[in-house]
Amino acid sequence: MPAGRDSSTAVPGVVIPDWELPPGVRAAVSTRWLPGVSPSPFEAGNLGARCGDELENVAANRAVLRRGLDLPSEPVWLRQVHGVDVFDAAAPGVAGRDPHADPVADASYSRDSGIVCAVQTADCLPLLICSGDGTEIAAVHAGWRGLAAGVIEATLARFSAPPAQLRVWLGPAIAAASYEVGEDVRAAFLSAHPHAAAAFTETRPGHWLCDLYELARQRLRAAGVHSVSGGGFDTFTDERFYSHRRARPTGRFVSLIWRESRDIDYAGNGTADRALAARVRASRLTFPRLLGREFSRLPLTVQTLHLAGGTHRYQGEVDIRRNRNPLARLCGFATNLPPAMSAAPLAVEIAAAPEGERWRRDFGGYPMQSRLWRKAGRLCERLGLVTFAFALSVEEGALCWRVQKVSALGLPLPARWFRGVYAREYENAGRYCFEVAAALPLAGELVHYRGWLAVDTSSGAGDALPRVDQRHEPDLEGADSGRRDGDYDTDGGSDGD
CATH class of the missing domain: 3.60.140.10 (CNF1/YfiH-like putative cysteine hydrolases)
Structure with a gap:
């Protein structure tokens, strides 16, 4: 050299x-x-x-x-x-x-x-x-x-x-x-x-x-x-x-x-953003509770979005790919998936509390909403007629969702059918980005969409986090009212946990 x-x-x-x-x-x-x-x-x-x-x-x-x-x-x-x-x-x-x-x-x-x-x-x-x-x-x-x-x-x-x-x-x-x-x-x-x-x-x-x-x-x-x-x-x-x-x-x-980023040191030391680290430690919200110390490894935009208590709205853009296979279209109807579109406007409203979260999405005029809560160390999401249980992990700076268990109308389905279902949240060019894919045997790819949301990391949204006294903390593990208690006791297949 x-x-x-x-x-x-x-x-x-x-x-x-x-x-x-x-x-x-x-x-x-x-x-x-x-x-x-x-x-x-x-x-x-x-x-x-x-x-x-x-x-x-x-x-x-x-x-x-x-x-x-x-x-x-x-x-x-x-x-x-x-x-x-x-x-x-x-x-x-x-x-x-x-x-x-x-x-x-x-x-x-x-x-x-x-x-x-x-x-x-x-x-x-x-x-x-x-x-x-x-x-x-x-x-x-x-x-x-x-x-x-x-x-x-x-x-x-x-x-x-x-x-x-x-x-x-x-x-x-x-x-x-x-x-x-x-x-x-x-x-x-x-x-x-x-x-x-x-x-x-x-x-x-x-x-x-x-x-x-x-x-x-x-x-x-x-x-x-x-x-x-x-x-x-x-x-x-x-x-x-x-x-x-x-x-x-x-x-x-x-x-x-x-x-160099204001990387979050969970202990609030060194060059870390101490205020954000403190909010991570104090948060009773779904994602910080599930990830624990791993949450601090996420990019700043991803952390900010999941630390925002109360109701917050985000704007962005999305590209959606859909399979026209009749079986894939039927599955898409059951989960209320949006149609194919390119560079479409996206609006997301997230209402977050210790009991769980409600996500309302608008894909270029096509609404889709889901409810999220945590149970037995997993993230549960009800989407249309189907309820998923995801294992969360932080990999290469991204928040990864992988299916562990699935049920439809309270009846368990084989988890192995859903190995092609995953989601990622990450940061690119300083923006919160996401990718979601779902594919099933016989039906093939149901949907694959990716896009971004504008997340203001300087807004102090996390300051509005609900404070919960741990001595009187509600039962977050079964917080989704109307949900069957036995939804995720079995996966309905041979894969196991």
Whole structure:
């Protein structure tokens, strides 16, 4: 690795930039040697979802990265198109989404803690930017097209801090000695910036060696940025990094920057948000009671939603997929599932008390409601004619629901029929996100929907939590009035608990 440019970290397959960062800001770059699962030619550590690797492999590799770096949230993965759009990771909506639901942009910006800005590259230049006080961060994907079009300038324009107070690190990219381009590339720069000629060295008629690092430094200097470090890499010759020119197909490595999250320390120590930690300890609500200390491992938006006592309303967006199989439609009718829709408005009202919760959802004009309570260490939910008992767990920063027992009209059903039913709550780009899927034998997929809700983590909603004296605590285990006491004594099948 370039001397004085970066240094190794205890996390395998990751390097840490040799970059003076403000307190609370962290940065990292992955390599091909990240201990992932991708086969050749992706060589284990691929983090790109659009380069030919199986999506299951990419998801597993991204989980390795999150664990290894103890990231506060899922990185803001972008669909990069060599343009100049900058995604504001704090924005409530995502425009121009592709089928993977990734924002279409070539840079991401944030001023919120706990959000991880990231760009994927394999020869193009990644830039990491932060303000001198550490309150603003950004990650930029700058290939030659993006550089010429002004992606750096577009990103700098998002910062409230003046350019002179910004710090920039130039990450691993292809070096000039390995990057020969045609006259069209050189002309794209010189047409607007004649001084860009210094970044090109002629090799043969109509062909030039192109120095992306120099082009970026020129743009930064012209914008008034003085603190620029990094550079000196060559992804083409450095086998730690993926290189599109060296091998095709190939994977993508990622450059990340984030502000450390106000992670909740259950004891209320260190840098934890003590007020929120205290609310977790004091809460008598359904989800904190079921998860106990595990609740503190959830992202801030997920915690906030489940700590809000009383009635709260949230707005967001949802995509719903439905199976038209007649049996699937019948099952959907029994559970009052909404129809298929795309980018539909979603409104959710949650009324939460120690006895349980009532969720009222409006999927683009189609209502669906359910009741939730806890019993025998499980989350119970009645949806239409069917009642589910879920086991809750916190996995990779997400709240996971998995079916344990099911009954319809009080009659138990085999749990093995419902292995395809699950739900996840997680955080992405600083927003509360969810995914729900239900599939049954013979009927196939009943429904698969995912979306997001705007959850204000600064609203202090948890302050309204009902306080219950533990000496006189009501029987929460059987709190759903009208529910049969024996609903979940057996699962009706051979699977057991």
